[in-house]
Amino acid sequence: MSKEFRFGIVAGMAPDAAAWTATARHAEDLGYSTLLVPDTLGTLPPLLAMTAAATVTTTLRVGTFVLAAPYRNPPQLAHELAGLDFLSGGRLEVGVGAGRPAAEEDARALGMPYGTAAERIAQVRTVISEVRTAFAGTNAFSKSTVQRQGPPIMIAGAGPRMLALAAEEADIVALAVQADTTEEGLRGPIGTLRAAAGARFDDVELSMNLLQIGDEPPPWVPEGLRTPSAEAAAILRGSPREMADTLLRRRDELGLSYITVGGFFADALAPVVELLAGS
Template identity: 40%
Template sequence: MTKPFRFGVVAPLTTEVPAWRDRVRRIADSGYSTLLVPDFPQTQPAPGPMLATAAALTDLRVGTWVYASPFRPAWLTAWEAHSLSLLTEGRFEMGIGTGRPGIEDELRAKGMPAVPPPHQRLARVRETVETLRDLDGPDRHTPVAMAVLGPKAQALAAEIADTVTFVLGAQSRREVTHMAREFRADVELALAVPVIGDSVAPYMTGPDTDPAALRAADAMTVLSDDPAAAAEEIERRRDENGFSYFVFGADSADGLAPVVAELAGR
């Protein structure tokens, strides 16, 4: 089942607020579907206020990329997600995962009373989604995007998620193809591409990311900064792997606008 292309942008606050607001408007004007923000407590504003602001400025869909489940009780994340879905009149998408590498140290530094093991984090993701569904009730369905890597997370995502993205580094095209084929046809497959040419998006991958090494590994986390070559590769990734939702960093959004203009909705 071929899904139409759509494109999202992870837009952290790395400038003064007025410049960020201008960037949000420019992203909307370029044809992107979704404005996304990361969940990095104390280095970024909280997702809820940022997304409410973006939704008020534009008609973009908005979402988290992604909530780290260990940071909050499940009911609190679900309540915020439902509230954003309600206040944006259905334009919010809840991205959620079990937390980035090294989150254990981050939790300890923030004084969390206990660092939950991976299986408990995954259980919290399930509880969050179930609570969100209860809050939504029969007349609302907040889309859920789940970030996964291991087989247990993939199995849960296949059960509860509307959109699935893989937590990738230097995995080869062959490895990613194998993971993508495990999902049912109605799940939207998303691909976060943090490296465009030699530009590495902050808050999407580690600061030590090596673009040349990713290209040498034929990794799916990198694209050319030439719009024609990027568009050709994006079409290949949908044809071969089923990826239809592509997420870029904000610093590359202007350069890839021609790709979005050509492919969005097709």
């Protein structure tokens, strides 16, 4: 049975605090399910940004897109996430990964070792374990968490090792594919995940981030990437009804039901959110 559609905004920048909290309220007003914050040194610190967003909203869930495990202290991170779950009233989701291509530079700036790919994947597993332990713990603070079973865990990945970990541990899997990947190209990582997850696959929520809505790319995309293939799955074009039909077909054929998009396109995708969210 197909999962209900959810939509999320990915954002991590604002000119001031008032603009940031306005972004959160606007996302909620438009019907988005989540506000997801990247984990980079060029964007707002994710846990602080999520806390601010949670305090000015009532239904919007807040999450990370995604925490870089290599430069996090897992027990401390788990404690802080438990606090964020409490402050948000149980609206926390936790995305974690082994580090995007530029994460090694950020880790160096933070004075943290980056490690090999295998070491970083092991760190992702450790973070997940510590988060679940903290939420199920018996100390005074752990008992105050709202999501006692732990927050939904998102793992971002496309390679076989990350997908194997996601098959074991993730509630949500974000396909971290190249921007020009076609729908046909999505079948490979989804098939890998399905094979690794077995019967558990039906319990996993599949997610994809859209790079562009309509014909104009976002202003931050480098010139060399401004003309991706017309077949790129990360670009959604057409009328709201046509875009909705594309997403419905992808859900039927690929299982993709959780769609995220950069905050720049929040208003452009909003008519599709209105058509599909919760259906």
